[in-house]
Amino acid sequence: MKTLVLSLILALFWAGAPIKEGYEVGDTAADFKLKNVDGKMVSLADFKNAKGFIVIFDCNTCPYSKAYNERIIALNKKYAAVGYPVITINANDDSKSSGDSFEEMVRIAKEKSYDFPYLVDESQSVAKVFGATNTPHVFVLTKDLKVAYIGAIDDSARKAEAVTKKYVETAVDELLAGKKVTTTKTKAIGCGIKWKSV
Amino acid sequence: MRKYLVLGFWLVSSALVGQDIESIKLTDLQKILQSPSDKVLVINFWATWCAPCIKELPLLEKLHQENSHVQVLLVSMDYDLDSDVEKVVRFQNRKKLQAKVLFLTENDPNAWIDKIDKRWSGALPTTLVINTKTKKRELVQGELAEGQLEELIKKVNN
Numbered sequence: 001m002k003t004l005v006l007s008l009i010l011a012l013f014w015a016g017a018p019i020k021e022g023y024e025v026g027d028t029a030a031d032f033k034l035k036n037v038d039g040k041m042v043s044l045a046d047f048k049n050a051k052g053f054i055v056i057f058d059c060n061t062c063p064y065s066k067a068y069n070e071r072i073i074a075l076n077k078k079y080a081a082v083g084y085p086v087i088t089i090n091a092n093d094d095s096k097s098s099g100d101s102f103e104e105m106v107r108i109a110k111e112k113s114y115d116f117p118y119l120v121d122e123s124q125s126v127a128k129v130f131g132a133t134n135t136p137h138v139f140v141l142t143k144d145l146k147v148a149y150i151g152a153i154d155d156s157a158r159k160a161e162a163v164t165k166k167y168v169e170t171a172v173d174e175l176l177a178g179k180k181v182t183t184t185k186t187k188a189i190g191c192g193i194k195w196k197s198v
Numbered sequence: 199m200r201k202y203l204v205l206g207f208w209l210v211s212s213a214l215v216g217q218d219i220e221s222i223k224l225t226d227l228q229k230i231l232q233s234p235s236d237k238v239l240v241i242n243f244w245a246t247w248c249a250p251c252i253k254e255l256p257l258l259e260k261l262h263q264e265n266s267h268v269q270v271l272l273v274s275m276d277y278d279l280d281s282d283v284e285k286v287v288r289f290q291n292r293k294k295l296q297a298k299v300l301f302l303t304e305n306d307p308n309a310w311i312d313k314i315d316k317r318w319s320g321a322l323p324t325t326l327v328i329n330t331k332t333k334k335r336e337l338v339q340g341e342l343a344e345g346q347l348e349e350l351i352k353k354v355n356n
Contacts, residue, residue, distance in 0.1 A: 063247045101270035133319035155306045158279050186308040189278045
């Protein structure tokens with residue numbers, strides 16, 4: 001009986017875990033509509049002149065997000081002007097991580113003068129559809145929303161000066177030059193997205 | 199008498215300050231993962247900055263203390279953000295961790311995450327449960343639930 005109860009509890013636990021699906025390189029992403037820190041709803045379709053997108057699942061609290069914050073801001077500075085704007089999305093459950101509340105997102109976006117959207121994925125459905133697991137977790141999309149790159153920003157979280165492979169920049173540069181992306185998928189150590197428990 | 203007191207004090211204090219933390223490379227870790235052992239390996243990838251990792255540590259400590267058929271290894275991934283082991287040593291002392299703590303000193307995680315387990319995204323915490331003799335292994339990504347480790351140990355031993 002005890003085992004049965006335990007198995008039932010475990011079954012419930014696993015059923016509540018995020019579905020291990022998500023996009024692979026080459027898939028076509030679905031557009032979304034999420035609330036930005038300015039209160040307005042944002043979709044990828046709003047960016048009429050974009051040649052593609054650098055979608056980054058990020059958050060307020062993760063030390064990796066903090067380590068990469070300046071690099072994310074720099075990515076938008078460099079690539080928004082040439083048609084690849086940065087779109088950041090926070091999917092963390094703020095009941096598990098209070099520092100990831102919408103109010104804190106607004107505060108950080110203001111403090112860091114974000115000139116790109118910082119969207120809240122309150123239902124976590126966009127993060128699940130994309131298959132985001134970490135923060136920061138990058139998905140580079142082309143204009144027709146084809147997934148061209150999934151993974152880390154570069155190969156050195158600790159020190160921006162020690163970076164030898166700028167994965168995202170290289171992928172976007174290749175796309176801008178009309179070339180095939182050479183490194184399409186990378187992995188990094190990072191904070192897991194704080195999923196809601198069901 | 200005094201000698202015993204001193205010895206007793208030394209034993210207690212060394213138990214309190216925990217063990218030395220060994221720095222390891224990927225090849226050392228791979229050796230551990232592949233060497234056949236009578237014990238089931240429970241390898242927990244964690245970091246001092248990771249809140250859900252710290253929350254689940256008592257489950258791993260309990261397993262280490264109560265199950266002698268299992269070897270628990272707490273592999274710190276702190277190096278990726280801070281190459282100084284000192285933070286991990288202080289954490290180990292503060293929490294009085296009894297399970298063995300290892301400090302993995304490798305750069306460029308993309309080059310080695312798949313070599314630990316292809317299913318692993320790289321997010322922390324992550325736990326591997328391995329029967330090194332049959333090579334059966336289970337991977338848990340995210341925070342462990344109470345009783346989950348025991349279920350996984352049963353599963354790899356079946």
